[in-house]
Amino acid sequence: MKIPNRIAAVALALAACLVPLVSPGPAAAKDGPLRVAVTLSDLGCAARAVGGSDVEVTVLCPGGMDPHYLPAKPSLSRKLGQADALLFNGLELEIGWLPPLLEKARNPRVRPGAPGMIDCSAALDAVLDVPSGAVDRGLGDIHPQGNPHYTVDPRRMIAVVELVGRRFGELDPPHAAAYRDRAEAYAAQLRERLPVWRERTAALRARHVLLNHQHWNYLCDWLGLDVIGEIEHRPGIAASPRHVQDMVEKSRALGDVVVVAASWDHLDVVREVAGRAGASLAVLPGHSGAEPGTDDYLAFLDVVTRRLAEAAAAPGKE
Amino acid sequence: MNIRIPAAILAASAILAFGGAAAAAEPAASASTVTGISSLMNPAISVNALFLGETSADDDGHDANRIGLQEAEMQFTSVVDPFWTADLVVAYHQEIGHHHDGEEADAQDEAAFATDIEVARIRARGLPAGLGLVLGKDYVPFGKHVPLHTHQFAFVRAPVAVRSFLGDHGLTEVGARAEATVPLPWYSEFAAYAVNGDAEIFDAHDRDLAWGARWTQTWDVAPTATLELGGSLLHGPGAHHEDEPAGGLGVYGVDLTYKWISGARSHGPAVVWTSELILPDPEHAEGDPLGWYSHLQARVHRNWWAGFGAGQAADVSGHVDVGGEEVETLATWNEYRANLTFAPSEYSALRAEISQLDQDGGDADDLRFSLQWNFTIGSHPAHLY
Numbered sequence: 001m002k003i004p005n006r007i008a009a010v011a012l013a014l015a016a017c018l019v020p021l022v023s024p025g026p027a028a029a030k031d032g033p034l035r036v037a038v039t040l041s042d043l044g045c046a047a048r049a050v051g052g053s054d055v056e057v058t059v060l061c062p063g064g065m066d067p068h069y070l071p072a073k074p075s076l077s078r079k080l081g082q083a084d085a086l087l088f089n090g091l092e093l094e095i096g097w098l099p100p101l102l103e104k105a106r107n108p109r110v111r112p113g114a115p116g117m118i119d120c121s122a123a124l125d126a127v128l129d130v131p132s133g134a135v136d137r138g139l140g141d142i143h144p145q146g147n148p149h150y151t152v153d154p155r156r157m158i159a160v161v162e163l164v165g166r167r168f169g170e171l172d173p174p175h176a177a178a179y180r181d182r183a184e185a186y187a188a189q190l191r192e193r194l195p196v197w198r199e200r201t202a203a204l205r206a207r208h209v210l211l212n213h214q215h216w217n218y219l220c221d222w223l224g225l226d227v228i229g230e231i232e233h234r235p236g237i238a239a240s241p242r243h244v245q246d247m248v249e250k251s252r253a254l255g256d257v258v259v260v261a262a263s264w265d266h267l268d269v270v271r272e273v274a275g276r277a278g279a280s281l282a283v284l285p286g287h288s289g290a291e292p293g294t295d296d297y298l299a300f301l302d303v304v305t306r307r308l309a310e311a312a313a314a315p316g317k318e
Numbered sequence: 319m320n321i322r323i324p325a326a327i328l329a330a331s332a333i334l335a336f337g338g339a340a341a342a343a344e345p346a347a348s349a350s351t352v353t354g355i356s357s358l359m360n361p362a363i364s365v366n367a368l369f370l371g372e373t374s375a376d377d378d379g380h381d382a383n384r385i386g387l388q389e390a391e392m393q394f395t396s397v398v399d400p401f402w403t404a405d406l407v408v409a410y411h412q413e414i415g416h417h418h419d420g421e422e423a424d425a426q427d428e429a430a431f432a433t434d435i436e437v438a439r440i441r442a443r444g445l446p447a448g449l450g451l452v453l454g455k456d457y458v459p460f461g462k463h464v465p466l467h468t469h470q471f472a473f474v475r476a477p478v479a480v481r482s483f484l485g486d487h488g489l490t491e492v493g494a495r496a497e498a499t500v501p502l503p504w505y506s507e508f509a510a511y512a513v514n515g516d517a518e519i520f521d522a523h524d525r526d527l528a529w530g531a532r533w534t535q536t537w538d539v540a541p542t543a544t545l546e547l548g549g550s551l552l553h554g555p556g557a558h559h560e561d562e563p564a565g566g567l568g569v570y571g572v573d574l575t576y577k578w579i580s581g582a583r584s585h586g587p588a589v590v591w592t593s594e595l596i597l598p599d600p601e602h603a604e605g606d607p608l609g610w611y612s613h614l615q616a617r618v619h620r621n622w623w624a625g626f627g628a629g630q631a632a633d634v635s636g637h638v639d640v641g642g643e644e645v646e647t648l649a650t651w652n653e654y655r656a657n658l659t660f661a662p663s664e665y666s667a668l669r670a671e672i673s674q675l676d677q678d679g680g681d682a683d684d685l686r687f688s689l690q691w692n693f694t695i696g697s698h699p700a701h702l703y
Binding site for chain 1: 397579
């Protein structure tokens with residue numbers, strides 16, 4: 001028996017509409033902890049510290065992955081579909097994968113403009129590396145709103161923690177006081193560690209720092225380090241042999257250079273530059289959770305500052 | 319549906335669009351109150367252009383050795399209001415024909431171009447319960463290859479199986495599509511649609527709605543690897559072939575994609591393996607028409623991708639008299655391809671490709687070497703996974 005196309009078409013469309021209506025669906029709110037999806041593991045640490053047992057945190061980008069290039073796996077959309085709130089870094093860091101994830105998540109609680117969307121960059125007083133003058137992709141894969149890698153600066157993370165405390169309280173008023181208290185406590189822990197971390201890296205302030213990518217600019221800004229340039233030259237673009245040579249020569253001329261890279265960088269190029277320049281090398285976990293023992297943000301910064309201190313104390317060695 | 323728009327209009331609209339964007343920075347924030355002119359609400363605009371140079375070992379009198387524009391695509395995306403997001407894609411492209419005698423003929427031979435509104439759709443924002451709704455003209459969600467824009471293809475052209483059974487330049491139709499996330503322990507999506515049936519694969523004389531559905535399942539088989547299984551069906555009016563009795567067109571498909579992208583390093587190694595089987599309704603043909611392809615892509619170095627592909631289409635090629643009744647016969651086309659792509663950034667790529675298309679038992683073979691390059695300017699939305 002032939003089914004007329006128009007009848008079949010309407011029936012199928014109705015069936016698609018009914019699938020979510022007869023099921024709990026990802027958008028149905030539930031009692032219990034606030035379900036929070038976060039894009040970066042550093043923000044996940046903040047969410048856990050502030051939320052305690054009142055939130056359930058899901059990190060989309062593991063700490064060991066470059067957050068510029070996270071594959072937008074459908075399973076991540078599924079997680080977003082179940083979230084009550086989304087903490088994201090902003091400044092277009094996640095522009096390559098968060099929009100398609102949100103589109104497929106089909107969750108009205110975490111769509112642009114919804115109360116559950118928490119842009120953590122809103123906590124920043126100042127954004128570094130905001131391009132001036134003409135901005136185009138001839139400058140590489142730049143972020144027109146400025147450098148988005150602020151989570152590696154604990155001072156700025158204190159502001160983020162305070163923002164998260166306020167926003168969680170707005171989303172979940174019965175627990176607002178608990179969120180505020182935990183945010184204050186975590187911010188206090190961070191403030192207490194600031195001088196320790198800064199003191200640990202004191203020797204580095206007498207040297208120069210060559211970065212692979214601008215991932216560490218906020219860290220260097222906080223620690224007061226002298227950044228002489230980036231191996232990558234233009235963000236997201238492989239360094240040309242000419243630029244590599246320029247960086248080697250500049251480092252040799254200055255002397256006392258420490259090359260700093262993240263574990264996800266192309267370390268063959270980084271090691272070549274450090275070797276030819278006679279510089280020491282610090283390969284750092286890019287975010288919390290990138291290595292064993294860095295799951296907590298404080299532990300992550302402990303490892304980062306310790307490794308920087310070791311590189312500063314051992315010129316010419318990794 | 320080809321909407322014939324002179325290329326000059328397309329160019330003029332591009333100039334106006336970019337000109338408007340450039341002028342946006344000049345007026346003071348409040349100037350629009352008195353001028354009525356503001357670009358703050360302008361859509362995100364991007365242009366992708368694909369160029370293609372080819373040489374064929376079997377030009378057979380055709381002008382197959384040429385270099386030229388393969389496609390230029392302009393995309394506009396913006397939020398319409400609190401309820402809808404809109405996308406408009408206008409493409410100026412080579413018009414590819416398909417001959418049922420087995421000989422592929424495309425604009426490489428004829429240098430014919432067409433301007434299409436490929437996509438003009440609105441997508442619902444914030445519907446409840448994991449529901450999605452798309453209205454307007456859009457790619458039909460059949461299989462893995464049909465919904466791709468040309469600059470997303472793994473090879474210079476669509477696989478022969480897709481070209482044979484689903485059309486040569488995408489399959490975009492006007493209609494409505496409902497999508498739903500199916501509540502399973504893995505990511506599962508169901509889409510059903512009803513469209514107007516304007517594409518050349520449908521009967522042009524017996525108009526009726528076409529309809530179809532797609533169901534995909536995606537599993538994380540490892541932290542950095544996924545396996546996707548999809549099933550598609552498409553029913554429409556008339557038939558694929560002009561001279562057969564009135565009837566329905568039915569096409570069914572199943573596809574499998576494995577994707578692994580190293581999480582340890584930026585631009586690290588990656589593998590994408592996609593295979594698709596396409597089964598047209600065999601009711602009017604002698605034998606069982608079918609098509610399949612299998613594509614393997616691997617990122618072999620930071621900016622370098624290697625691709626290998628094979629495919630086949632057993633399609634109607636002619637008619638024979640069997641007991642006084644005329645029935646269609648099938649010819650099998652085999653396709654083999656390999657390419658190397660250099661993509662220095664996300665916004666440009668250069669590709670060299672060699673491809674072989676031959677017919678079982680036939681004398682029409684086509685060995686081609688292609689050089690394709692493309693660039694994207696403007697604010698181009700990220701592609702889906």
